[in-house]
Amino acid sequence: MAVRIQTEDFDIGAEIAQLRRANPKIGAVASFVGVVRDVNDGDAVAEMTLEHYPGMTERSIEDIITQARGRWKVFDALVIHRIGTLRPTDQIVLVIVTSSHRGDAFAACEFIMDYLKTRAPFWKKESTPSGARWVESRATDDIAAERWRLKG
Amino acid sequence: MAVRIQTEDFDIGAEIAQLRRANPKIGAVASFVGVVRDVNDGDAVAEMTLEHYPGMTERSIEDIITQARGRWKVFDALVIHRIGTLRPTDQIVLVIVTSSHRGDAFAACEFIMDYLKTRAPFWKKESTPSGARWVESRATDDIAAERWRLKG
Amino acid sequence: MITVLYFARLREELGTGSEQIALPQSVRDLDGLRALLVARGGAWATELAGNKALRAAVNQNMASGGAPVADGDEIAFFPPVTGG
Amino acid sequence: MITVLYFARLREELGTGSEQIALPQSVRDLDGLRALLVARGGAWATELAGNKALRAAVNQNMASGGAPVADGDEIAFFPPVTGG
Numbered sequence: 268m269a270v271r272i273q274t275e276d277f278d279i280g281a282e283i284a285q286l287r288r289a290n291p292k293i294g295a296v297a298s299f300v301g302v303v304r305d306v307n308d309g310d311a312v313a314e315m316t317l318e319h320y321p322g323m324t325e326r327s328i329e330d331i332i333t334q335a336r337g338r339w340k341v342f343d344a345l346v347i348h349r350i351g352t353l354r355p356t357d358q359i360v361l362v363i364v365t366s367s368h369r370g371d372a373f374a375a376c377e378f379i380m381d382y383l384k385t386r387a388p389f390w391k392k393e394s395t396p397s398g399a400r401w402v403e404s405r406a407t408d409d410i411a412a413e414r415w416r417l418k419g
Numbered sequence: 420m421a422v423r424i425q426t427e428d429f430d431i432g433a434e435i436a437q438l439r440r441a442n443p444k445i446g447a448v449a450s451f452v453g454v455v456r457d458v459n460d461g462d463a464v465a466e467m468t469l470e471h472y473p474g475m476t477e478r479s480i481e482d483i484i485t486q487a488r489g490r491w492k493v494f495d496a497l498v499i500h501r502i503g504t505l506r507p508t509d510q511i512v513l514v515i516v517t518s519s520h521r522g523d524a525f526a527a528c529e530f531i532m533d534y535l536k537t538r539a540p541f542w543k544k545e546s547t548p549s550g551a552r553w554v555e556s557r558a559t560d561d562i563a564a565e566r567w568r569l570k571g
Numbered sequence: 572m573i574t575v576l577y578f579a580r581l582r583e584e585l586g587t588g589s590e591q592i593a594l595p596q597s598v599r600d601l602d603g604l605r606a607l608l609v610a611r612g613g614a615w616a617t618e619l620a621g622n623k624a625l626r627a628a629v630n631q632n633m634a635s636g637g638a639p640v641a642d643g644d645e646i647a648f649f650p651p652v653t654g655g
Numbered sequence: 656m657i658t659v660l661y662f663a664r665l666r667e668e669l670g671t672g673s674e675q676i677a678l679p680q681s682v683r684d685l686d687g688l689r690a691l692l693v694a695r696g697g698a699w700a701t702e703l704a705g706n707k708a709l710r711a712a713v714n715q716n717m718a719s720g721g722a723p724v725a726d727g728d729e730i731a732f733f734p735p736v737t738g739g
Binding site for chain 2: 576578579580582624628631632633647649650651652653654655
């Protein structure tokens with residue numbers, strides 16, 4: 268597994284190709300890309316800045332991936348999360364999970380994203396017409412992460 | 420939405436980029452790539468040939484996408500399915516779903532794959548050391564498609 | 572006339588992928604058409620008689636035994652699908 | 656000595672991202688450390704007193720109020736996370 272925190276953009280096609288080259292047994296690749304939207308909570312967003320907790324961020328995402336590997340049959344997982352200043356339509360986060368079968372790949376990929384949203388120490392500050400503001404956490408994200416406790 | 424049945428390979432990065440260019444409101448991109456495995460039901464697979472029902476295949480996948488759009492908030496969906504002769508590690512199928520939020524994108528993407536596996540008229544014939552054989556359908560695929568009836 | 576298509580294992584076992592059939596007045600639905608084909612015997616009986624998993628479509632929509640069949644229709648018989 | 660880190664809104668409101676604190680004998684856990692910082696008043700009281708959502712980590716693991724704090728630890732306070 269690999270976790271990369273970086274200011275640079277990423278290339279999903281190249282990352283999937285690299286994960287696949289490592290293992291001819293892969294039958295399923297589930298992936299997710301998060302993108303900066305131009306509106307949040309009703310306000311236009313011109314740009315945002317992502318802050319993180321160096322060290323803990325990587326550790327917490329590695330821990331999330333380890334949990335996913337304990338629950339589903341997964342060959343490998345990659346998480347790339349960008350930091351610094353991003354603008355609408357910029358890519359923020361990439362998760363790729365490879366597996367033999369699609370059910371495991373989908374479940375692990377969504378689990379990693381849901382837990383990342385509530386556990387990994389990143390914070391967004393947005394620039395809007397009414398000034399800069401720190402993004403508030405969402406109850407829906409807590410609910411999304413929490414539902415995995417009930418599933419098998 | 421778009422459905423493409425083709426012998427040529429596909430490039431997930433280029434396809435995602437094209438879907439995203441069409442809509443700056445996209446916040447989430449869930450995708451899936453199916454890959455030919457070198458083993459099926461315990462036998463080594465040297466290559467496989469995919470047959471389809473021209474016309475009905477496209478219609479049935481369009482119908483699957485329409486159902487997904489009726490259940491989740493989805494901007495767009497793309498399905499590419501290859502036909503003809505494929506070998507282990509070749510890509511078979513690509514599904515991409517774009518949405519504002521990740522929950523809708525993940526659900527619609529997995530729904531489309533599960534229904535495609537049981538509804539879209541494709542048939543695989545494998546070459547193995549003991550000869551060529553038509554792949555049998557799997558009960559697990561029916562179960563995977565069926566569970567969407569229970570969910571909301 | 573109706574068009575009848577066969578795919579995958581059926582196409583191979585029956586030795587044909589497509590045929591035109593003049594629809595007898597007695598055949599009104601998929602079950603009736605299937606009985607007509609089974610009566611040919613040989614591979615037709617083996618493949619279509621009902622002890623193998625079989626799927627069918629009428630005018631490119633999945634359909635089951637009671638689905639009406641009329642002049643001009645495109646009917647297809649095939650095994651359960653295995654794509655993706 | 657312990658290292659205390661502040662992130663995001665806390666870092667801005669408190670005007671610092673990091674400090675070294677000589678741990679008083681009376682402070683044994685996160686709640687004790689928090690009370691020590693709140694006693695500074697001003698933004699420290701506003702941000703850390705408990706009426707705002709607050710998260711903490713001890714040595715880079717998420718932790719809650721009763722978590723022990725000892726010499727050499729790296730403690731962090733921050734708002735609920737909003738990445739991804």
